[in-house]
Amino acid sequence: MRRISIVTPKSLDALGRVIAVTRRAKVQLVDMAVTSEDSLYRVHMKVEGPHDEVQWLVSKLDKLPEVLKIDEGNIDINY
Amino acid sequence: MVDKLVEVFRSYGIKHVLGIPGGSIMTLYDALYNQDIEPVLFRHEQGAIHAAEGYARVARRPAVVAVTSGPGAANLVTGLADAYMDSVPLVAITGQVATTIFGRDGFQETDIPGIVTPITKFVYQVRKPAEATAAFKAAYEISMVGRPGPTVIDLPRDIQASPAPSHEERIVVNMEKFIPPPVDEDKVRIAVKYLAEARRPVILVGGGVLWSGATPEVLELSKMLYVPIVSTLPGKAAVPHDFPLYMGPAGMHGRAEADAALANADVILAVGTRFSDRTWGRFKELQEAVRSGRVKLIHIDVDKSEIGKNVKPTVGIVGDAKEALRKIINLLDAAAVSNQKFVAWLLEIRKKYEEAMSNVADSTSGFHPWRALKVLRRAAPRNTILTTGVGSHQMWTEIAWEVYEPGSYITSAGLGTMGFGVPAALGAKLAARDRPVLCIDGDGSFQMTMNNLALVREYDLPIVVVIFDNRALQLVKQWQIYMYQRRIIATEFSKMPDFLKIAEAYNIDAVKPENYAQLESAVARALRNNEPLIVDLTIDSESDIVLPWVKPGDWLTSAILPEGMEVKLTYEED
Numbered sequence: 302m303r304r305i306s307i308v309t310p311k312s313l314d315a316l317g318r319v320i321a322v323t324r325r326a327k328v329q330l331v332d333m334a335v336t337s338e339d340s341l342y343r344v345h346m347k348v349e350g351p352h353d354e355v356q357w358l359v360s361k362l363d364k365l366p367e368v369l370k371i372d373e374g375n376i377d378i379n380y
Numbered sequence: 381m382v383d384k385l386v387e388v389f390r391s392y393g394i395k396h397v398l399g400i401p402g403g404s405i406m407t408l409y410d411a412l413y414n415q416d417i418e419p420v421l422f423r424h425e426q427g428a429i430h431a432a433e434g435y436a437r438v439a440r441r442p443a444v445v446a447v448t449s450g451p452g453a454a455n456l457v458t459g460l461a462d463a464y465m466d467s468v469p470l471v472a473i474t475g476q477v478a479t480t481i482f483g484r485d486g487f488q489e490t491d492i493p494g495i496v497t498p499i500t501k502f503v504y505q506v507r508k509p510a511e512a513t514a515a516f517k518a519a520y521e522i523s524m525v526g527r528p529g530p531t532v533i534d535l536p537r538d539i540q541a542s543p544a545p546s547h548e549e550r551i552v553v554n555m556e557k558f559i560p561p562p563v564d565e566d567k568v569r570i571a572v573k574y575l576a577e578a579r580r581p582v583i584l585v586g587g588g589v590l591w592s593g594a595t596p597e598v599l600e601l602s603k604m605l606y607v608p609i610v611s612t613l614p615g616k617a618a619v620p621h622d623f624p625l626y627m628g629p630a631g632m633h634g635r636a637e638a639d640a641a642l643a644n645a646d647v648i649l650a651v652g653t654r655f656s657d658r659t660w661g662r663f664k665e666l667q668e669a670v671r672s673g674r675v676k677l678i679h680i681d682v683d684k685s686e687i688g689k690n691v692k693p694t695v696g697i698v699g700d701a702k703e704a705l706r707k708i709i710n711l712l713d714a715a716a717v718s719n720q721k722f723v724a725w726l727l728e729i730r731k732k733y734e735e736a737m738s739n740v741a742d743s744t745s746g747f748h749p750w751r752a753l754k755v756l757r758r759a760a761p762r763n764t765i766l767t768t769g770v771g772s773h774q775m776w777t778e779i780a781w782e783v784y785e786p787g788s789y790i791t792s793a794g795l796g797t798m799g800f801g802v803p804a805a806l807g808a809k810l811a812a813r814d815r816p817v818l819c820i821d822g823d824g825s826f827q828m829t830m831n832n833l834a835l836v837r838e839y840d841l842p843i844v845v846v847i848f849d850n851r852a853l854q855l856v857k858q859w860q861i862y863m864y865q866r867r868i869i870a871t872e873f874s875k876m877p878d879f880l881k882i883a884e885a886y887n888i889d890a891v892k893p894e895n896y897a898q899l900e901s902a903v904a905r906a907l908r909n910n911e912p913l914i915v916d917l918t919i920d921s922e923s924d925i926v927l928p929w930v931k932p933g934d935w936l937t938s939a940i941l942p943e944g945m946e947v948k949l950t951y952e953e954d
Contacts (some may be wrong), residue, residue: 314497314504318503358687360689361685364683367552368554372778
């Protein structure tokens, strides 16, 4: 299982764009949480699936201008 | 605040706003009254956005579209998806109901950001007057930076009508990520090594080469190593076809020599391409060959999400195509590769195809699309911009139209949008009034957006449209013939409408030529004199079978070739 952590502006439109990309990925979204901090949302995802598909998702998410920061790693590192 | 927005338009050098006004965008249109930015009134919003695509590809900068809320905005959806698939920069401004009635199902209220989210590079709904100009600037710049794409600004009616704010609110986005990173020198060295060791290298050119301006580097590299060039359908616009090592586009309806080049290469340098199934038929053979090391695949793309998306390359280089190719050229030993036998084999395939098609055309009563395109190419000046609709005529242009100037072939490649041709031609002409613009359309495609012909006289946009009139959705019919045991259903039209009368209704001259000489002289005269013309070219549907054809899901060497062309597309080395 991998974790994906994303920072977006505090906007549901931005969040909607993140979800629109994620729903097309060939991975299982095991868990997702959104926390709010000042003017930002922090999106935490746990995903399960082949490595290439996780990479597909990360790179597609990283194409969104609203994704200010994204990082990905093993589930036990930072989630 | 709309006056401020118009000031921003001016600061970006925007000369035209394409669209149709309506209740929720009237304030913005009102701000254009008596200004030096011309609104261009289309007959359907789909026409406006395809025109914006044609405009942007010729002007090489984003075009601006403005439409009203609800149906006006929804009518942009196909064009936005088309622009997204083909990486075309444009900014669409959609009107929206007032913020006070958001979510109350107001008249012509539609959640456009929700609808276009998956088909835009960026979308922003303005909620405060102070955001409006900043949102437009962000949308304009994002549409062009890195890999281009369409963006949308949803602009509610009350925001448009509000007084100009004293400050501009920042739109928080990460734009830096789109700036191409420096090219990884270590990966370039590996790529150079593979190219130097290759026996049958091939350069695959995608549309990214055009946007990067990397055509000179592609040609230089090809000449240095005597490497054949193959393109995708969008990449066709990036390579002058009289360059002797260009084999044409590969894929479903690509050239046989291009399919053969790709299928038999041992090193493929793929530049600015997303590895579409339309180019490759299927990926299995390539994936296995790359995995086993039989083929070394070098993939250069400005969009890192494309590296490894469909085929995992041996070397993936993220960066600007021009810069990456320049680095490769600088490191290469010019004497590294020269496989004249491989190239000679490919050119022999070309020769056999041309001979076979010539025989097919000779035996066809009436016009054959392949020969008609040869005649039209002779009639059109070298700098002619060609647009197409989508269908069999488009596939014939892929095979037989020769592009001489980069950027002069404009087609809907990724989405395959029927109706693209006429409005794209209008947009291209608007962007380059001094250049001849020719649209090759099909009768099915033409009927989808022909209402926009009204702009030819209204805005003095003299385009020439040649309708390959086979009274069928011919490419679908071809599939029915080959893949559905000739069960022809819902693909044949009646003889209506009369296209000559359609032309007359829009005050455009029209001809229905009876032979190739008449076709050539009519089109040459219209293009030379910068006069609009519609040509109704009768083509027998039964003889309009586009070949080569790699059936969906087949590998490139399985291409069905025209009658009389007896060649194998598998290379046998001595």
